[in-house]
Amino acid sequence: MSDTVRFGVVGCGGMGRTHAGNARELGHHVVAGADVVDGVRETFTEDFHAAGYANHEEMYDEEDLDAVVITTPNKFHEPAAVDALERDIAVLCEKPLAHTLESAERIVAAAEESDALLMVGFHNRFTTPAEVFTTRRDAGEFGDVTHIEANYLRRRGIPGLGSWFTNHELSGGGALIDIGVHAIDLALYLADFPEVVEVTGVTRSEFGTREEYADPDGWAGNWDTSEGGFDVDDSVSAFIRCADDTTISLEVSWAANREPTHEFHVRGSEAGAQFELGEEELTLLSCTTEGTDQYVDTELDGELEPSGHKAEDELFLDAVASGEDPGINTPEQGLQIQQVIDAIYRSSEEGGAVVLD
Template identity: 50%
Template sequence: MVDLSSVRLGFVGLGNIAHLHCDRLESAGLDQVIAGGVDVDADARAAFADAYDAAVYEDPTELYETVDAVLVTTPNKYHEEYVVDALGAGLDVFVEKPLAHTLESAERIADAAADADGFCMVGFHKRFANPVQALRGYEADGTLGEVSHVEADYIRRRGVPGRGSWFTRESVAGGGSLIDIGAHAIDLSLYLLGYPDVVEVSGETRAQFGTDEDYAYVTMWGEDQGPEEFSVDDSASAFVRCADGSTVTLEVAWATNRPNSQQYYVRGDEGGAGLDLSDGSLTLYETSTTGAMHHRTTEIETRDEEAHGIEQRAFVEAVASGEPPETNTVEQALTVQRVMDAIYRSSEAGEAVQLS
């Protein structure tokens, strides 16, 4: 068994996302791997050092000399700078989704990763949820037959992360709901389809609520600074066509007048499945002629484990073993980036966008 305790992890960007990752590492019994962090903000450095008893730096090169791998948890605009530098320093890298704030920046990261000695893993943690892995198992054993379509919803009734934060500024985030939570929905949909080549995308993005002076909400993740710094989308709808004939329908929203949803329906010619990541439920739908024609609906129960923790253990194990992970690759993240970029372009042009 690989000794995980010998791995030394550094964090680039010491805000809320870094703290979330460290808390998950501690919950997974991997707190000993937290070695240090870097941030341009002195208060962020002090808070991180106090919370995790870790060395902190203002200069990333000092951090790179003391660790085996880094987790890049900065705002999207700065992913490229730190991922490319860390890979150039010979380190393994975990970067939060999306790969970058623009397609061009994501492509430069992919080029750097292809030439690097270390590997780069991208943070699509929802793949690691036990219901998702159970569903993948049923796909693999033929229970669903040939899977041809995924319906994906990632919707918040009111869930803008914080108007005026970097999440709502296009220059830093690259987009809004589509970049933030839509990236997860696109990745998981393509993952459940086996990541086929995407050939055509049609979509529409909207900014209906975040720009409203009278935006009404019950809770907000960050501080509400009003609509002035809201320059991104708050919902998106899309249709994705793949080279093998499979398709995805996508509904994403930070805010809309309907219930919250993290539901995925996977349709195959032998069976189907309903996956709800808001409560971890998985349901199989089958029809049979055994005895008499009938429907069979099966509720699947899995262990309640935190997907972030499973993902982080997979990264630490890959660093310790020196073997790049086979999942959450830069190539897959680049496909997600291309789909998001195509949805924005389709919305602006009012027509479908061809990808290949």
């Protein structure tokens, strides 16, 4: 295959444009985009000088594509991904893998039958704190990673009513499946993906059904309950136990009466670390008896280039061009995260712990 990947986009909104822009900057050819919304599709095709299609099937049939990125509402990940994989077109599927566990399982089954690559879009792995932490973890600096506190909390940040984010049929859930998926993924990634054996969680819908809702940062645009319903969660608290006794505590919210935070705290038997999503700094925490008993806090500050979505896109497109699976953001990892999400929802509904097979 040529070093230049012929790239298509399914879902030409904000995230689709981000991936397309990265692909173009990295020297690849944005061939086409598919979107059901005429105006969104037309703007995309004009800006990227690409062909436009109203559905992904027609785009796959008409264009000679090497790879696609899927950034549609969650419910439509499966048909777009499966149809591509059956044609041996490589797929980068934005998080989560699907809107339900069963749908995610079908996507993974299609990937197993395909000669094409499937990666799941978890861009927080490609940031400075994650890279620094995992490098030092693999060198044994932290000893055994034993517990991770994962926080992704907005004080007020519910998406607009009437959008697919607040529609369970289209999204599969609310805050948990939208932003909680990032916290779950990164926590498991930092712990080197141990097997999850038990999940306990409670999801809540405290704010999204209110007639009046303060929205100081304008996440929801113009709050109007007549414009659309809200049948998803707006916060969740959960506890995850792994087979090796690694544990993860999870706090996620679109809206909650507490200070917002994206902090992660990692505890290891020899040292720990803390950082915040979106920031470049990482603090290492340890103690020593050298000289005298003392705490040792080390601030690390660097910047990967590229990082985040662009680094993820570069890895994916390089893998497509070379034909070599990078072995990260794998379908199996995406499915494990989907299993945890499903278990949290089931735990909340059933009122107790859920044991994973």
